[in-house]
Amino acid sequence: MQQFAFRREDLFQRADSLRAQYLAAEPFPHVVIDDFLPAEVLEPILEEFPEPQGGHWQQFDSAREVKLALADTELMGPATRQLLAEFNGQVFVDFVERLTGIDGLIPDPHFDGGGLHQTRAGGYLKMHADFNKTKRLNLDRRLNGILYLNKDWQDSWGGQLELWDREMTHCVRRVAPVFNRFLLFCTTDDANHGLPDPLACPPERARRSMALYYYTNGRPDQEATDDHTTLFRQRPGEQWRGSLRQSLKRWVPPAVADLAARRRKR
Numbered sequence: 002m003q004q005f006a007f008r009r010e011d012l013f014q015r016a017d018s019l020r021a022q023y024l025a026a027e028p029f030p031h032v033v034i035d036d037f038l039p040a041e042v043l044e045p046i047l048e049e050f051p052e053p054q055g056g057h058w059q060q061f062d063s064a065r066e067v068k069l070a071l072a073d074t075e076l077m078g079p080a081t082r083q084l085l086a087e088f089n090g091q092v093f094v095d096f097v098e099r100l101t102g103i104d105g106l107i108p109d110p111h112f113d114g115g116g117l118h119q120t121r122a123g124g125y126l127k128m129h130a131d132f133n134k135t136k137r138l139n140l141d142r143r144l145n146g147i148l149y150l151n152k153d154w155q156d157s158w159g160g161q162l163e164l165w166d167r168e169m170t171h172c173v174r175r176v177a178p179v180f181n182r183f184l185l186f187c188t189t190d191d192a193n194h195g196l197p198d199p200l201a202c203p204p205e206r207a208r209r210s211m212a213l214y215y216y217t218n219g220r221p222d223q224e225a226t227d228d229h230t231t232l233f234r235q236r237p238g239e240q241w242r243g244s245l246r247q248s249l250k251r252w253v254p255p256a257v258a259d260l261a262a263r264r265r266k267r
Contacts, residue, residue, distance in 0.1 A: 005042045007087055012096035020100055023185070028166045028173040028193075030101070031186030037148065038181060042084065046211075047150060049078025053121055053207055064241040065233050067124040067199075072116035081117070081211075088146065088213045097185065097215060103143055106215045113137060115212035120160070122202050127241065128165055128195035130232040131188045140216035142188045148211040149178040158202040167191040169234050178208050188214075189224050193234055 015034065023032040051057050057076040058069040074082050087093060089108035098106050109115065113135050120126070133142055147162070154160065154177065161175035162184065176184055186192060200208055235241065 004083055005039070005087065007090065007092040007096070009092055009095060012092065013099060016096050016100035020102070023100055024102070028164055029187055029189065029191065031164065031174075031184065032100070033176055034183045034185075035179075036181055037183035040181060043150065043181060045078070045080035046084060047152075049080060050117070050119075050150065050209060051076070053119055058119075064127075065129075066126045068118060068120045068126055070114070070116065070118050072112040072114070074112070074116070077117065085112070085116070085211070085213075088148075088211075094215070097144065097146070100185070101144060101187070103215075103217065105217050106143065107138070107140055107217065109135065109138065109214050109216060111137060112212075113214070115214045118210045118212055120196065120200050120208040122204050122206070123199045124196075124208075125199050126196040128163070128169065128193050128197050128234045128236060130190050130192055130194075130234070132230045133188070133190065133226060134228045135214075135216060138216065140218055141220040142214060143217050143220060144215040145184075145186055145188055146213035146215070147184045148213075149182045149184075150180060150209040150211065151178050151206075152180045154179050154208075155202075158206070159198055159200050160196060160202065160208045163195055163197060165193040165195075165236075167193070169193055170237065178210060190226050190229075190232065197236060197239075 019032050019034070023030050026032065051071065053069055057073070058071055061068050061070065071077065074085060077085075089110060094106050094108060098104055114132070131142060131145065134140065135142060151160075156177060160178045162178065163172045164174045164176070164186070165172050176182070186194070202208065
């Protein structure tokens with residue numbers, strides 16, 4: 002099959018039709034685009050998507066997040082690498098600039114924090130605003146793009162990305178992670194989002210996505226703040242309680258922590 006490539010003729014029409022929607026969206030600028038790519042482009046990516054049991058994944062396991070991430074393209078299949086390169090290429094960056102009105106965007110060739118993500122049953126990502134600067138490139142983080150890769154996803158499984166208001170009083174919008182849906186949103190210190198409740202999908206399923214981040218050299222004065230890592234935020238009445246395994250692993254070797262957690266479940 003011929004390799005896929007973005008075309009300005011197609012993307013710019015979308016950008017022009019969605020720009021006003023993106024800018025006016027609440028609780029912060031964002032846009033959701035369904036059927037984003039030709040479905041056949043994603044089939045080989047689904048086929049080569051690494052299983053969660055593989056040793057390639059970076060594991061996050063704390064009271065704030067339980068998820069898997071893979072940023073090393075050398076550990077990905079050829080179709081995945083090719084599509085990630087397209088998302089980082091000049092045509093797609095031109096599209097994102099035209100859609101958002103943010104000029105001078107720079108994609109991240111290292112996929113720091115991005116690349117492939119998946120969350121298994123019981124996993125979550127508490128509400129947060131993203132880190133605002135990448136130390137490796139010394140650039141300001143401006144936009145997140147997420148392509149969802151979940152066929153036949155059921156609402157009852159959860160997994161909706163929640164977008165909350167700036168004061169963290171209520172959820173304004175939930176975005177289901179359905180197959181071939183693309184979400185683009187701004188990353189400011191009050192762009193609160195997350196997957197805060199444990200995923201309830203079957204054990205053989207996982208919530209899978211591809212994450213792209215875009216940066217600029219500097220940002221508007223009204224958005225400028227001191228450099229920071231991820232800003233996790235609690236929902237009203239929420240208290241984070243880590244599992245015994247999560248608590249133990251801060252102090253003891255992982256094998257001992259897993260053994261203690263298993264014994265506690267008996």
